[in-house]
Amino acid sequence: xxALRWLVIWSLVIxxxxxxxxxxxxxxxxxxxxxxxxxxxxxxLTPDAGDLLRTGLWVGAILFFFGSALLLCAHxxxxxxxxxxxxxxxxxxxxxxxxxxxxxxLPLMLLLLGLVLxxxxxxxxxxxxxxxx
Numbered sequence: 001x002x003a004l005r006w007l008v009i010w011s012l013v014i015x016x017x018x019x020x021x022x023x024x025x026x027x028x029x030x031x032x033x034x035x036x037x038x039x040x041x042x043x044x045l046t047p048d049a050g051d052l053l054r055t056g057l058w059v060g061a062i063l064f065f066f067g068s069a070l071l072l073c074a075h076x077x078x079x080x081x082x083x084x085x086x087x088x089x090x091x092x093x094x095x096x097x098x099x100x101x102x103x104x105x106l107p108l109m110l111l112l113l114g115l116v117l118x119x120x121x122x123x124x125x126x127x128x129x130x131x132x133x
Contacts, residue, residue, distance in 0.1 A: 001125065008121050009069045012083075016065035019090075023058060054096065061089035068122065077126045083119055090115065 064086030071079035094108050 009072050012065050012069040016062050019062050057089045057093050061086050080122045080126045083122050087115055
């Protein structure tokens, strides 16, 4: 379970970093950032300064995913709560992207399914810790 927990921690950090790329592109400039970092980020749902709700959800998802990874490193049972809030914000963003027609439905649904599986592993780890406490 320890190796699986570390795999989940690193996947959360990498996913949150991937979500951060569009925010950095809008702040630094897309061409400069693409020269520095060769990653794509989630296409089609770029946060803009005019849409405060979307940008707030975006930043919230990133912070909650990073927070969940940190809490999971500290063996805290609160990691699942932080992950659930990040998942909710990210799910709303994905559903917004699907309704705007800017993304294919199948890859987005597979992404949501993968996030549900990661949440299940975090919840199982939290329950195991509660049983030993």
